[in-house]
Structures are given as C-alpha cells and as structure tokens.
Amino acid sequence: MCWLLGAAFVVSVVHYVDNYVNYDDYPVQPADSALPTVTKDLVAISWFVFTALGGIGLLLWFRRHITTSAVFLTAYSVSGLIGIGHYTVAGATDMVWWRQTHVVLDIACGAAVLGFALWAARNSSELIPPAAKTPASAPQRDA
Template structure:
C-alpha cells in the first residue's frame, strides 16, 4: 500500500475513532453513575469521572501527535503514538469486567463496542505502519520499483 493510500485510511480511521471516543467518553463522564463499577474484590478500582475526562485528552493528544508525525513521514514515531492512542478504545474492554456491564442500554453498548473496535483498528494500522516504516518513510520519488 502506498503512503497516500495509507494516509487516506489513517485519516478515515482517526476521524471515526475520535468521533466515537467523544460520544463514549462524554457519556461516560456525564452519566458516570449509570455505568457498572467493579466489585469490591476487583484488582483495579473504577476510575473517577475526572480521570476519565482527563484520559480522553491525553489519549487524543497521542493520536494528534501520531497524525503530526505521520505527515512528517516519521512513521516509527507515528506508529508508537498511534498505538498509544489505540488504548483510548481498547480500554473500553474494562467496562465488561464489571458486573452488570451487559445490562447497559443498547446504545451505550453500541458506542462502547464500536470504540473498542476503533482501538483495534488503530492498533492494527500502527503495527502495519511500523512493519512498513522504511518504505513509507521515503518520498515517492525515491522509491525503488
């Protein structure tokens, strides 16, 4: 896949991921009490609403850094930052470690699951880009046929 085609894929993937994460994180913050919490024996306590809000900004900054590095053809750095951003979606799996998670309303289930899917997509893209960093880093005029 060429850098240009990969770029289109990345912009589409990041656009969807950021949009879905806004819905998920805002709902999680605003309706914090409607989300199930881990039981008393859970190895990790539930994060506070404030931590959830701050985490969205930190994760999204990592995605922004990945996009900036991608544009500069710093593919390895972009891949690392994008992998960091993917955690924004992947961490949604933690919802399903709490009792009652499958009882959430359907639309909440939908945005949590789609956010997890976006995290998987961004992570897979980052891994693919890291594996192809040498070819993607070179401008098209320098590529060997």
C-alpha cells in the same frame, strides 16, 4: 489513515462524554476488585491525554516519521481498547443498547488504530519516500 482517526475521534467523543456525564449509570467494580478504580475525573483527563497522543501520531505521520508515529498511534489505540474494561464488571451487558453500541465501536476503533499502527511500523521503510530517506546534501563551497 485520516478517516480511521477521524472515526475513532468521533466515537471516543460520544463514548467518553457519555461515560463522564452518565458516570453513575455505568456498572462499577466491587471495592475488593484487583482492578484500579476508574473515577469520573480520570475518564475526562484520559480522553484529553489519549487524544493528544493521537494528534501527535497524526502530525508525525504527515512529517514522515512513520515509526515514531506508529508508537504514538499505538498509545492512542488504548483509548478505545480500554473499553474492554467495561465488560470486566458485572452488569455491563445490561447497559442500554446505544451505550453498548458506542462502547463496542470504540473498542473496534481502538483495534483498527492498533492494527494500522503495527502495519505502519512493519512497513515503515516502504512508506517513507526515497527523497526523505537520504539526508539533504550539504551545500558546496567554492574554494
């Protein structure tokens, strides 16, 4: 799981930095679009929010809170999946090849993180070690 989140993090850095720095090079949706307008500042803020959700998911994973971790990782997966939005705008397929590459890789990483999160949630009872499932026994008092 660490390699997956590591790859998703690196790809998201490339994608979101390019999105922010080269904001004017990306196709924009028409003013009459039903989709919300994505601003340059929203791009920057959303990366930090999504990355924090992924970090919390990873921390919860290591603490064996598998189901809660899966919820946070699902939220983090949106960081990549939201890249699909690029292709709802006319001209997106005309972007240069390297931009297409990191957008598609970010979408693929989002899908992989989502798949992992769903798998973890479905198999959470098998992923938690037996010792972590039982509450710690209370210390015995001498009478």
